[in-house]
Amino acid sequence: MILDRYFENAWAILGLKLGAILVLFLVAPIVVGYAEHKVLAHMQARLGPMEAGRFHGWAQLVADGVKFIQKEDIVPRAADRFVFTIAPVLVVVPVIMIFLVIPFGPGGWWGENMDLGLFYVMAISTVGVIGVLAAGWASANKFSLIGALRAAAQLIAYELPLVLAAAAVAMQAGSLSLVGIVEAQDHYWFVLPQIAGFALFVLASLAELSRPPFDMPVADSEIIFGHMTEYTGIKMAMFLLAEYAGVVALSGVATVMYLGGWHGFLVGWIPGPVWTFAKIGALAFFIIWLRATYPRMREDQLQKMAWKYMIPVALANILLTGVFKVVF
């Protein structure tokens, strides 16, 4: 590991890594958020932010952050103050925890190489829904409650395809460790044999992130941002941070699982982390692109899609992967 060369103390290394991940967690969403502003704008025949920070409004989200901090922190009178306050934290923490295990490059560019990395990601990513449910309920607002219920119903729909798609990757790689999965993609990326799994994983991730076309839990034109309706200021910012950090985190996991992680192609001199971040960026761009293109689906249509198409395909994918593994 790189850091071992400079630091003797394991605690110092751990501290540095945690610090780096925290910085990444705070910076990456801002980059993705700004990219969304600009990409959407240009896809929609407009310019997007142009003022803050002079050059093409690069500081727009920094300014937004400052604005959020200054805003009054309003708690509705009928709300359950304790749950209302704790809910944004419950949403944010799992996302940070996913960042801990994503390997960004070879030789120690990760927070922790866990044997059960993939399993850990699956387990942690479901916890955020509890925060959404708590927020929706504690707001004492009917729109929020409907949003929270939709989020929970959505979880039931996407969790199974997500886990089944991941299971096929684990079988292919013969490892549950994210580092191990990347190393197994030395010769070819898993997106080739697992193309169906990749599609399933990305779709399910979109549903988990409540991103269009699966943004029913926050549908602004129906239920006015669902669980976020009553939130203001820094708490609202935490929800937004969690959303964009979630885009980065799940793009990162998908990169690791399907797009060969730090493995590059054609040009050898580009360092691994650059490849990882480029792939994450490409996936994030795709997610933003979808938002500009598609209308919102309906909750029951998602359920139908998940149970009638995604789960059977995921099961067939596992079967094929198993056959593939045994035969070759």
Add this chain to the structure above:
Amino acid sequence: MTPEDLVSHVREATGLVERDELTPQGQAAVWVAPERWLEAATHLRTCGRCGFDFFTFLTAVDRGGDRGAEAPPPRGKPGRAQAPSPSVDQGEGLEVVCHVYAVRRQHHLNLKTLVPREGGSLATLSGVWRGANWHERETAEMFGIGFAGHPNLAKLELPVNFEGFPLRKDFLLITREAKEWPGQKEPEERHEEAKS
């Protein structure tokens, strides 16, 4: 059907028409007694030759008020043969107009009646054309006309605690009472003012 044919058909088929109007622009209206209002409307809806399936609007016109005493002369072509009954004469009161249209036959008809200013009431048409529901609610709150049998005659556009019937002529626009409408006067008036 031409408006003339239509009016004579309604007159013959129902026997309820007390008076009819045909304007120079070719628009037709038939007057019925307020107590026969529902009966006449039902005929217009169900009769195959009328075929009035499109509900256009229902409203009222205040005929009395500050100018009510002048009792304007009848307008349009006077009705044929039958003499108008006292109930639909040109006196004071609230004239209720229901305009319907037949989509396939492409003809219009105005069904009219006159109700007294105080305690005027008609049977509801909301069972005949569903669209009448809201139009009657609006007419009720604006003119103070009752619609017997209406499923929900609550105020539609006005606040719940609003008092008075704004579209009656005795309901004055208070600002207009205090001050003349400040808009520019007619060209000739200004001209006269300048001369004097």
Add this chain to the structure above:
Amino acid sequence: MTPESRTITLPGEPGSAVAVTVAEGDLATREMTLNIGPQHPSTHGVLRVVITLDGERIHTAEPVIGYMHRGFEKLAEARDYRQIIALVNRHDWLSAFCNELGVAIAVERLMGLEVPERAQWIRMLLAEWNRVLNHLVFIGSYGLELGAITPVFYAFREREDIQEILEAATGGRLHFTFNRIGGLKDDLPKGFLRRSAELVRKVRNRLADYEGLLLGNQIFRKRTVGVGALPGNVAKDFGVSGPILQACGVAEDSRKTEPYLRYDQVEFDVPVGKNGDSFDRFWVLFRRMEESLRIIEQVHDRIPSGPVMPPKMPKTIKAPEGWIYQRTENPLGECGYYLVSRGDKTPWRLKMRTASFSNVSMIPYLLPGILVPDMIAVLGSVFFVVGDVDR
């Protein structure tokens, strides 16, 4: 209460209880009352719909209107006819020109006034541009309500171009006030027809964007086909007109059935839908826009020269005694003015029969039984402008 049902008391809000009747074998549930609006993104203004929900399924829906009631009908009784033209273009703020047109035609017909030929054609040209202007808003915002955020920006891009040429002609962007009793305020500015012709081509080329993003989009179809289907006879019963009625398969368009201006001299089709569902309504709106462009092109070719006001206009406009109902095919449907005159320079009574009012009155019929997300799809396709509902 049927023999198989029972009554169960459920805990309600703190300190109260609700008794519900349930059928045997069913769970006891309580309906939730939800206020959509008056401030809600999908009601385009201050319309409120009180719905009761069973889960996400709507049981009853009751629109509450009047938040924007401005008493236009009363105000019209205190204004002369020139002023009324400036008044009526405000109720449906997206189709100001078409609104003015109805009053102008009604008064002209009552007075027996002959409107110059050129004015008729210019009126038709501007009315059709206004129709495109209006439809673009609904096409854009309908996508927005279903979560497609891009079409609205495209729609407003085109709108801006159209507003520019309308501004060049009338001087106004929203409330044109370009009609006069007897004709128009001014002739068209120089070069208008050329700009207009260019714009027709530009807008038509860009319509493909909408086709791809909305009409051809799989999710859009899934969200709208079969949602909120309205039978034609019910639509007529409620007095629903315009694109919504045409979507039900009823080819009723007063430009065809009772042509005013010179609509009898131009060629255009009345698009009709099959099922009267949200998709059909949207599709009809789209096709109507294309037909409007067709009419505009024909006007370009055939517009005569001449004055735009009659040579001899009385200085004071007084409509003679009598009444008239004049309807015009506004972008949102049948807009009619029932004008009662007593020979004054102000009307005795001016009833505004607006399309949105009748369209919205149909909502209690259309919403029950569908889901909350579908409610947005339905409300967005029951094209209405709140000012046009409340007046």
Add this chain to the structure above:
Amino acid sequence: MTGQEMAFLALGAIAAAGGVAVVTARNVVHGALFLVAVLAAIGALFLLLGAEFVGWVQILIYVGAIVVLLLFGLMLTKAPLGRGALDNQQRGIAAIVATGTFAMLTWLVWHAFGDERITFVRAVRTADIGNALFTSYVLPFEAVSVLLLAALVGAILLAKKD
């Protein structure tokens, strides 16, 4: 006391306190949220003991799925929005049952292990769990599968109204 023991005690205390909070909470949603804390603490205990797989299964299944379903059901049916308490009249019976269960479990553990100190075995490998599941425990595994399938079919039948 080693660091591990201290962590164990802390997590145990969290789990126990959370458990008490679950039953004393006047508001069912609060109760469910405390349950999250309890289950998470127990998951962390598993991790501490080196049973990584079981630990994360605990989080995935119980916190991620079961509690979400529980909250889902509560919000759909009983829980009033925001503040507001719910209670019922089964405290006495519940207390008796809980005390009985606790006494029985305590006795059982005490009887089985007594003062015996369990030597800590380092980490059970996930591969071993997999091997065990599909070799020595394959019959119970399949039996559970069939049971779950039956439950699934039953649930679908119940949910179907006609």
